[in-house]
Amino acid sequence: MEIHISRSAVENNLKLIKKIVGENVRISSVVKANAYGHGIETYVPVAKEAGIDHFSVFSYNEAIQVYKITKKTADIMIMGWIGTSQLKDVVRKGIEFYVFNLERLNDALSEAKTLKKPAKIHIEVETGMNRTGLSKKDFKLALRIILDNIKHFEIKGLCSHLAGPESIANHVRVKNQINTFGTFKAELEKNGLAPEYCHLACSAAAVCYPGSRHNLVRIGIMQYGFWSSREVFLRYLHNKSGFDNPLKRVITWKSEVMSVKTVKTGKFISYGTTYLASEDIRTAVVPVGYSFGYSRSLSNRGRVLINGVRCSVIGLVNMNMITIDVTRAGDVKPGDEVILIGEQNDMAISVDSFSEITQQINYEILSRLSRDIPRIVVE
Ligand SMILES: *Cc1c(COP(=O)(O)O)cnc(C)c1O
Numbered sequence: 001m002e003i004h005i006s007r008s009a010v011e012n013n014l015k016l017i018k019k020i021v022g023e024n025v026r027i028s029s030v031v032k033a034n035a036y037g038h039g040i041e042t043y044v045p046v047a048k049e050a051g052i053d054h055f056s057v058f059s060y061n062e063a064i065q066v067y068k069i070t071k072k073t074a075d076i077m078i079m080g081w082i083g084t085s086q087l088k089d090v091v092r093k094g095i096e097f098y099v100f101n102l103e104r105l106n107d108a109l110s111e112a113k114t115l116k117k118p119a120k121i122h123i124e125v126e127t128g129m130n131r132t133g134l135s136k137k138d139f140k141l142a143l144r145i146i147l148d149n150i151k152h153f154e155i156k157g158l159c160s161h162l163a164g165p166e167s168i169a170n171h172v173r174v175k176n177q178i179n180t181f182g183t184f185k186a187e188l189e190k191n192g193l194a195p196e197y198c199h200l201a202c203s204a205a206a207v208c209y210p211g212s213r214h215n216l217v218r219i220g221i222m223q224y225g226f227w228s229s230r231e232v233f234l235r236y237l238h239n240k241s242g243f244d245n246p247l248k249r250v251i252t253w254k255s256e257v258m259s260v261k262t263v264k265t266g267k268f269i270s271y272g273t274t275y276l277a278s279e280d281i282r283t284a285v286v287p288v289g290y291s292f293g294y295s296r297s298l299s300n301r302g303r304v305l306i307n308g309v310r311c312s313v314i315g316l317v318n319m320n321m322i323t324i325d326v327t328r329a330g331d332v333k334p335g336d337e338v339i340l341i342g343e344q345n346d347m348a349i350s351v352d353s354f355s356e357i358t359q360q361i362n363y364e365i366l367s368r369l370s371r372d373i374p375r376i377v378v379e
Pocket of ligand 1 (some may be wrong): 202218221
């Protein structure tokens with residue numbers, strides 16, 4: 001079983017994103033959750049070669065992975081979790097990080113003092129997501145602390161996160177967030193502080209809300225070749241002729257047939273009684289199961305490609321195996337290629353189609369792809 005990462009697709013997607021946001025907006029490549037399942041160690045070098053020099057991660061551990069790969073040739077930003085004992089190393093290595101409460105700010109200050117090295121901070125403010133970020137009141141207190149200790153800080157950014165710009169249903173809330181962010185920015189400037197970057201936009205906002213771009217956008221899902229939602233794609237198409245999708249899927253997930261057999265009419269297949277053969281059928285077992293991220297909810301519903309034919313998953317998805325009905329797929333033998341996500345001849349299985357079946361969204365399916373599957377870069 002292998003996951004292929006297409007270099008040309010990455011180049012294509014980054015070029016498109018650049019065209020959308022403009023030359024003066026820096027792109028931070030979001031590689032949390034093992035680069036959305038693409039494999040942080042595989043994906044980061046490919047993005048780097050395609051011109052990316054800023055990476056965003058969720059946690060310290062992910063930051064260290066990127067740090068080892070990029071060897072100080074890219075900026076790294078931790079948007080979320082850093083254990084108290086890990087903060088010293090973050091400051092020492094010059095890794096940038098979010099400050100979303102006064103505790104984190106004070107911890108950063110004390111590490112910066114001990115190390116005699118300024119902490120590179122991004123001030124995260126609460127604009128309406130109500131997850132993390134400094135309230136107006138705490139922001140004022142934070143400004144005092146920062147101004148009184150200015151030599152211990154490098155103010156890399158002012159930032160916030162939008163609560164669902166991929167859906168028009170959230171339009172008013174998102175608009176209000178963008179405005180609120182503006183008032184924080186003005187307040188910061190009034191105090192004589194000029195952050196290097198102001199950033200608010202994820203993929204969906206970068207496309208749908210130009211006013212949220214400022215001078216840096218944090219791009220996750222789009223660089224991997226997926227629109228955040230169908231609405232975002234439609235918004236992109238507005239004022240364009242045609243319906244061509246300019247994004248290219250980066251990932252292909254493939255396996256091979258492990259064993260083939262005939263099952264007689266009236267027999268149940270795999271555990272239990274969820275699938276009854278209503279005719280004599282040919283089945284192929286593929287060594288992929290829920291332990292690799294092939295969701296159990298695809299039992300009796302998933303589709304794969306074999307011999308260029310779309311074939312059904314029958315019975316339950318097991319821990320390491322699925323059974324496929326290959327009755328109409330011609331001569332299928334052990335070793336034949338099986339496409340779980342990707343293309344074969346003119347047929348395609350998209351991550352979107354999984355989502356429609358299982359209600360899981362792209363993000364979740366991708367990020368659950370097992371780390372044990374080898375990732376290979378292809379052109
Ligand atoms: C994941 C994440 C992003 C990227 O979101 P996409 O929709 O994948 O572009 C941006 N900012 C923050 C804070 C995130 O957690």
